[in-house]
Amino acid sequence: MRLDVGEAGFAAQFEALVDARREADADVARDVATILRAVRDEGEAAVAAFTRKLDGHDLAETGWRIEPADCRAAYEGLEPELRAALDLAAARIRTYHEKQKPEDSEWVDEAGVRLGARWRPVDAAGLYVPGGRAAYPSSLLMNAIPAKVAGVGRLVMTVPTPGGQTNALVLAAAHLAGVDEVWRIGGAQAIGALAYGAGRIARVDVVTGPGNAWVAEAKRQVYGVVGIDMVAGPSEIVVVADAKNDPEWIAADLLSQAEHDTVTQSILFTDDAGFADKVAEAVDRQIPELATATVARAAWDANGAIIVVPTLDEAMPLVDRLAPEHLQIATDDPQALFDRVRHAGSVFLGRYTPEAIGDYVAGPNHVLPTGRRARFASGLSVLDFMKRTSFLGLTEESLKVLGPATVALAEAEGLPAHARSVALRLRLNR
Amino acid sequence: MRLDVGEAGFAAQFEALVDARREADADVARDVATILRAVRDEGEAAVAAFTRKLDGHDLAETGWRIEPADCRAAYEGLEPELRAALDLAAARIRTYHEKQKPEDSEWVDEAGVRLGARWRPVDAAGLYVPGGRAAYPSSLLMNAIPAKVAGVGRLVMTVPTPGGQTNALVLAAAHLAGVDEVWRIGGAQAIGALAYGAGRIARVDVVTGPGNAWVAEAKRQVYGVVGIDMVAGPSEIVVVADAKNDPEWIAADLLSQAEHDTVTQSILFTDDAGFADKVAEAVDRQIPELATATVARAAWDANGAIIVVPTLDEAMPLVDRLAPEHLQIATDDPQALFDRVRHAGSVFLGRYTPEAIGDYVAGPNHVLPTGRRARFASGLSVLDFMKRTSFLGLTEESLKVLGPATVALAEAEGLPAHARSVALRLRLNR
Secondary structure: OEEEOOOOOHHHHHHHHHHOOOOOOHHHHHHHHHHHHHHHHHOHHHHHHHHHHHOOOOHHHHOOEEOHHHHHHHHHOOOHHHHHHHHHHHHHHHHHHHOOOOOOEEEEOOOOOEEEEEEEEOOEEEEEOOOHHHOOHHHHHHHHHHHHHHOOOEEEEEOOOHHHOOOHHHHHHHHHHOOOEEEOOOHHHHHHHHHHOEOOEOOOOEEEOOOOHHHHHHHHHHEOOEEEOOOOOOOEEEEEEOOOOOHHHHHHHHHHHHOOOOOOEEEEEEOOHHHHHHHHHHHHHHHHHOOOHHHHHHHHHHHEEEEEOOOHHHHHHHHHHHOOOEEEEEOOOHHHHHOOOOOOOEEEEOOOOOHHHHHHOOOOOOOOOOOOHHHOOOOOOHHHHEEEEEEEEOOHHHHHHHHHHHHHHHHHOOOHHHHHHHHHHHOOOO | OEEEOOOOOHHHHHHHHHHOOOOOOHHHHHHHHHHHHHHHHHOHHHHHHHHHHHHOOOHHHHOOEEOHHHHHHHHHOOOHHHHHHHHHHHHHHHHHHHOOOOOOEEEEOOOOOEEEEEEEEOOEEEEEOOOHHHOOHHHHHHHHHHHHHHOOOEEEEEOOOHHHOOOHHHHHHHHHHOOOEEEOOOHHHHHHHHHHOEOOEOOOOEEEOOOOHHHHHHHHHHEOOEEEOOOOOOOEEEEEEOOOOOHHHHHHHHHHHHOOOOOOEEEEEEOOHHHHHHHHHHHHHHHHHOOOHHHHHHHHHHHOEEEEOOOHHHHHHHHHHHOOOEEEEEOOOHHHHHOOOOOOOEEEEOOOOOHHHHHHOOOOOOOOOOOOHHHOOOOOOHHHHEEEEEEEEOOHHHHHHHHHHHHHHHHHOOOHHHHHHHHHHHOOOO
């Protein structure tokens, strides 16, 4: 789709891009509710039944768990170049996330009140790793390493193994990341097992990780029973690029999103109509050369857009409306445009920062808010695996300072026992 | 309920306390889904209809908004003692939450990669304030002030006004906290209006605030469309107290939770059976003296418990199982026991720190995780009104360092356009 800000009808066309519904529908929600209820009520029998039906293997035969020794063997069996790449990714992800660790705080204020906050990891985290077409070891590292950095004691992973087939690269990544348990289950039934527990699978406290529409909806439905990272929908990229870029590079960037799934969205803003033409041509030329051509073609045709703006400055309010998961700014001075961005999951600055670098080895998390949720949500972080306990301590003296106001407010709110709990200690006549 | 760790059957009885289902049932979920769908599809007409039906007033007559001038007048009309109490509360809540503001970070690592994270407030936040029996100005301060500290530009409040009646204390608090818009609506329809927008009410990005079972379920259902603080369920307190406490004080503390609602849970752990008896007697003696006696009696009878443990140390693993919203440790050395706590929303240390102090003026937030959610969730904070954008910038040189590993991983994951976006820039022959 080619849009021009100056043309009649632009506002409505852009609105359609912003509002594009690429999310789970009501049927998915109903199916997922049925699966979750079955897992909650019937435990591992339900998990086994859904796995037989949906993944085509019998857990009693294939085994429920993938053993640590198998993961280690997969890691050791990797070809050296790939193992080094995984090692580099893990090390850089770890370093970036270590800077996210929150500090505890404690102070005594002028009223003599001791105040503070203390962070602790959750006891157990469940990591969903997609199987089949989207079997991504990088996802595993991006989920497992922040949990490890947080200090989570029990790291549980689920990964579907359709037809019983495992993915050596995923198992290798599990070994590298230090995952404690690996279960060969997937889909909504895996999310249910993690949230409610299911026989041999003990429940966890937080469930994270990307998945298809069923997995995303299942996470939404168990939210509150456990913590989750964020409802994940289809991916998107916005590229802001001037005419000084190589159109082939920008076309590859747009396609690196499109090849993920037919529902992903790739949008280019440029201030040069001729460059827009060249990128469109490069996209069409590159697609047939990709092993992922069918998916990329469908995604680009359905959800791709090139938008010509008078100046790149004028693109930025539109970018904020889109609140994209990924934003690439390919100009000589990307910082000037980045300063104007309020809503984006992760931003890739300059001509030599293709989004793919962030998917693997840069360090920041690639689990990011999709579907305009960067308006209010953040990428996965160490904080998603920790929680904060506030605390306070008063002395008799400081209670004298704060007590009367508390009594006044409690009485005004009609809560006499609240008032009494303070008044008794101060021997107030209430 | 009186339990003793040493008695037969304790494990099962305690398990029942941990698992007590005090949450919304399926009927509530269905009703809420119906209301939310109507508000999403029909906008303000649906909001007006539900308000007429459930709150008993016609918004066309009472007006949709409560004007800023009315809020200011309510504040100025407060009796001086109460106004001073509200002022003290607001100032102390602000000071505490200002310490939560996250810092942006940026660095260049040894590979020459620029990395960092940037925090920004959400554009608009919606604050739910309960009406009717639970019309709490303190809730408003606890929700509005963190949003203001975060830098949220548009602060929207909804408060039901049953029969059209407003609550002067709530309006005064709205003025004090700097709320920008006040709408006289409540229930699931208010949550729907905030999440989806409804005619004159523009949608927000985050919805926070406590409410009844319908409000809590509505927040759960719109999660993902907007951010929410946490699914809020009935409140609970756990008090850990030795025999050196005044049983009347501890009884008042337990009742300060029980008087909120018939489904709240109050649990005392003590190492002295005689003290347990005295607290039980004090509870029974105090209840009839409360204006909230009916609610407190029902809550205590249904969900109250006194548990005798051999030593208070032995109570702490049980406290972690309960992961209570509020934990009061009333001993000479509360820190020793606090050091052993992993899961609690907020902790009140020492004999002179009744939980009620934290409800109003201490400073930490009183919107806290309930229903065992302190296992994975935190109290409301400035972070709930902000989001983090990660960023990275590579040079041609640093892309040479990270590029080959990215190409290797992308190819291993079957994503050729990812690999190409890097390879083209490095002029690699792929």
